[in-house]
Amino acid sequence: MRAGQRPSGHGFGSPGIPATAPRSDTLLGRATGKVLAYVALTKPRVIELLLVATIPAMLLADRGAVDIVLILSTLFGGWMGAASANSLNCVVDADIDKVMKRTERRPLAREAVPTSHALVFGLVLGVASFAWLWWRANLLAGILVVLTIAFYVLVYTMVLKRRTWQNVVWGGAAGCMPVLVGWAAVTGSLSWEPFVLFxxxxxxxxxxxxxxAMRYKExxxxxxxxxxxxxxxxxxxTKQILLYSWAMVIxxxxxxxxxxLIYAGVTIAAGLWFLIMATQLYRSVRGGAVVKPLRLFLQSNNYLAVVFVGLALDSVLGLQTVWSMFTG
Structure with a gap:
């Protein structure tokens, strides 16, 4: 091997290419890795709730009509808001993410992104979210998304999360806000329906x-x-899980x-299904059996999706409401 060359393999080079001349695929790989690290800061899988909750709320608010442009604009603005909150959450939680196996691969935990850059990234996304929703929807929608970011970062992440077991009870309110944002984007106001969804x-x-948390309590x-x-x-x-499950279904x-009628049928069937799963988990623990709580966690995502899809279908199809059957 001649001087000034590196051995082939691992993308460092190949015979005949000077070590001082970086390969384009290496530069592309690094750039791609950096982009993916910033994307990971936003926690894309967590943002799925935004899509599940916002669209049905908007369809119910504008019953019988489907404004695709407004829906897509609101989703984009809401995505930036959720991405902002999640990125800032990663900044605050970088220390504990490093010691948890479930989160040790997050960008700041493995130092794939400088903390200061992640902070700026999160703040810019937050400002952009507010400006976008104010422009494409209305001021109320923009204000609500700012309140969501502030509550998630300042109240949940910085105050509740490390101090009380009720952290996810009250801190979870931030995850409920997409329905209010979606409703406000359509109507410019709020009413009782989005608060029920909340x-x-x-x-x-x-x-x-x-x-x-049962699965990852250590x-x-x-x-x-x-x-x-x-x-x-x-x-x-598991008793608390069962009680909250009953409150949710009711x-x-x-x-x-x-x-x-579609929503009524779907929500009753899905509710019974979820209550059966929560009851089985509680009884299994009481009986001393080995339990798999992660199954309930995964199925809870399906439950919420089914209920909100049922609401979306009902809102679009415009079938007779249960209330109108009795009021004529």
Whole structure:
């Protein structure tokens, strides 16, 4: 091998290429890796809730009409807001992400992105989200997304998360905000219907999160995060999951008079299905059986999707509402 050359393999070069001349595919790979690291900061899978919740709320608010441009514009603005909140959350939680196996591959935990850059990235996304929603929808939608970011970062991440087991109970309110943003984008105001949807997600969040925390409670314990499964017995945790599940299902029924027959059928069937799963988990723990809480966590995503898809279909098809059947 001649001087000034590197051995081939691992993308460093090949015979005949000087070591001082970087290969284009290496530069492209690094650039791609950097982009993917910034994308990972936004927690794309978490943002799926935005899509599940926002669209049905907008369709119900504008019942019988589908404004594709407004829906896509609101989703884009909401995505930037959620990406901002998640990126800033990564900045604040960088220290505990490093000690948790579930989060040790996040960009700041493995130092793939400088913390200062991630902070600027998150703040710019937040400002852009507000400006976009104000321009494409209205001021109320923009204000709501700013309140969401502030609550998630300042209240949940910086205050509640490391201090109380009720962190996800009250901090979960940030994840409920997309329905309010979507409704406001259509109407320029708020009414009781989006607040019912808000409460559905509010009561859904603890069972969803605690089921995951049961699986990773040693991670949370090592990080000093007092999630309920860390400080309480499995029987107490699963009892709380069951109670919140009942509150969630009952709340979905409150919206039936304003929705329709499709939503009524879907939400009743899905609610019974979820309550059966939550009850089985509770009884298995009481009986001393080996449980797999992650199954409930995964199925909770399906449950929420089914309920909101049912609402979206009902809103678009415009079938007779249950309320109108009795009022004529």
């Amino acid at each position: 409460l559905v997600i509010f009561f859904w969040t603890p069972p969803h999160t605690w089921a995951l 991670d949370y314990k090592a990080a000093g995060v007092p999630m309920l499964p860390v400080i309480a017995t499995e029987q107490h945790v 709340t979905t029924l409150v919206l039936v008079p304003a929705a329709g």
